[in-house]
Amino acid sequence: MTEQRADNLNEEWLRFWTSASGFWRGPQAWRVWLLVTVLVGIVVAQLYVQFRFNYWNRDFFDGLEQRNSSLLQAQVILLIPLCCASIALEIASVWGRMTVQRCWRAWLSRHVIDYWAEERRYARLARAQGRHQIPEYRIAQDVRVATDAPIDFALGLVSALLKATIFIQVLWQVGGDISFAVLGHPVWIPGYLVVSVVIYSGIVTTAMLLVGSSLTRVIKLKDQREAELLTAAHRLRDVGEGVTPEACEADVKRDLRDALTNIIDQWRRLCWQLMRTTLVSHGNTLLAPIIGLILCAPKFLAGSLTLGELTQAAAAFTLVQGSFNWLVDNFGPVSGWVSSGDRVGGLLLSLDRLNHANHPAEEVEAKSPEPSITPLP
Numbered sequence: 001m002t003e004q005r006a007d008n009l010n011e012e013w014l015r016f017w018t019s020a021s022g023f024w025r026g027p028q029a030w031r032v033w034l035l036v037t038v039l040v041g042i043v044v045a046q047l048y049v050q051f052r053f054n055y056w057n058r059d060f061f062d063g064l065e066q067r068n069s070s071l072l073q074a075q076v077i078l079l080i081p082l083c084c085a086s087i088a089l090e091i092a093s094v095w096g097r098m099t100v101q102r103c104w105r106a107w108l109s110r111h112v113i114d115y116w117a118e119e120r121r122y123a124r125l126a127r128a129q130g131r132h133q134i135p136e137y138r139i140a141q142d143v144r145v146a147t148d149a150p151i152d153f154a155l156g157l158v159s160a161l162l163k164a165t166i167f168i169q170v171l172w173q174v175g176g177d178i179s180f181a182v183l184g185h186p187v188w189i190p191g192y193l194v195v196s197v198v199i200y201s202g203i204v205t206t207a208m209l210l211v212g213s214s215l216t217r218v219i220k221l222k223d224q225r226e227a228e229l230l231t232a233a234h235r236l237r238d239v240g241e242g243v244t245p246e247a248c249e250a251d252v253k254r255d256l257r258d259a260l261t262n263i264i265d266q267w268r269r270l271c272w273q274l275m276r277t278t279l280v281s282h283g284n285t286l287l288a289p290i291i292g293l294i295l296c297a298p299k300f301l302a303g304s305l306t307l308g309e310l311t312q313a314a315a316a317f318t319l320v321q322g323s324f325n326w327l328v329d330n331f332g333p334v335s336g337w338v339s340s341g342d343r344v345g346g347l348l349l350s351l352d353r354l355n356h357a358n359h360p361a362e363e364v365e366a367k368s369p370e371p372s373i374t375p376l377p
Contacts, residue, residue, distance in 0.1 A: 013342055020341075032100060043093070047166060050163070054312055061306075104147040105144055112139055112348065141223070142223070145336060146344050157326060167319045171197065175193030208327065211280055212273070228262065281329065284325060289317075292313065292318055
């Protein structure tokens with residue numbers, strides 16, 4: 001049963017991506033790729049500003065430690081252009097990201113709506129699937145999530161990889177090596193802050209994967225129950241408007257109460273799942289900055305690090321572990337995205353099966369792996 005469920009999820013995901021990726025192909029796709037290139041450039045510029053902030057942090061605290069008023073004044077003046085550049089780049093990033101998301105959602109929504117509406121598939125699907133398919137919810141909600149999230153994830157992942165590459169060098173240079181004795185035996189660790197952040201990030205990521213392995217399935221079921229509740233409420237309104245016979249009122253009310261019970265039960269399961277993932281994510285948020293300071297403290301007390309270098313290394317440690325733990329910070333949203341993509345793919349597969357049922361001979365002759373949908377320009 002588990003293997004069959006996994007196969008269904010893979011099939012739904014493949015079907016979703018086969019259609020959704022049409023947005024990134026075709027004669028007009030170069031405009032989208034140009035905007036994506038600009039977005040990547042903005043990410044690089046943001047990382048440079050963040051890199052400058054890291055060194056600003058070091059120089060500012062060194063000025064405090066030295067009680068150097070001229071150095072502090074220079075850093076305060078430098079803070080103004082750094083803040084302005086960071087704000088401007090963040091605003092540009094929001095515009096570019098949401099523009100791509102808006103265009104992709106519009107394209108895929110039209111794509112699914114046209115396929116659903118052609119040849120009265122909407123009516124045939126309603127007769128074949130009943131209220132459980134709920135295509136209108138999938139078009140309105142799941143298409144939005146399925147096209148919004150991957151843009152955020154892609155840019156976040158690029159930023160995390162570049163950030164890790166840049167600030168690992170800072171950790172290596174500032175932290176240097178460390179030597180200590182264990183049971184009378186000398187131990188020497190080169191780049192000990194880099195080694196520490198890799199070990200710490202590996203522990204946190206493994207913990208998140210263990211406690212959150214079922215989150216995608218729980219979110220998918222929760223979204224399905226939400227859609228069923230909405231549909232049940234619409235059916236009761238149809239009774240009031242005369243669309244559905246009054247004789248069905250008792251059954252409709254019972255379905256509405258059952259749908260509410262199901263969604264509350266599913267929310268309870270989601271709550272317990274999120275409690276487990278929060279244990280890992282929030283614990284990491286609290287511990288990561290402190291661990292960086294603790295690891296740097298011995299060298300600071302020994303006089304090998306200045307106060308500015310201590311804060312610089314601790315900040316770099318937090319940034320690098322945040323990059324390594326990108327999956328930890330985005331585990332919930334990634335699960336929601338996969339769930340929505342599966343649900344959109346499930347709707348498209350259901351529409352495909354209607355074609356197979358109506359044109360079996362043509363389907364055998366075609367033997368084409370491509371869907372019967374023609375991507376919109």
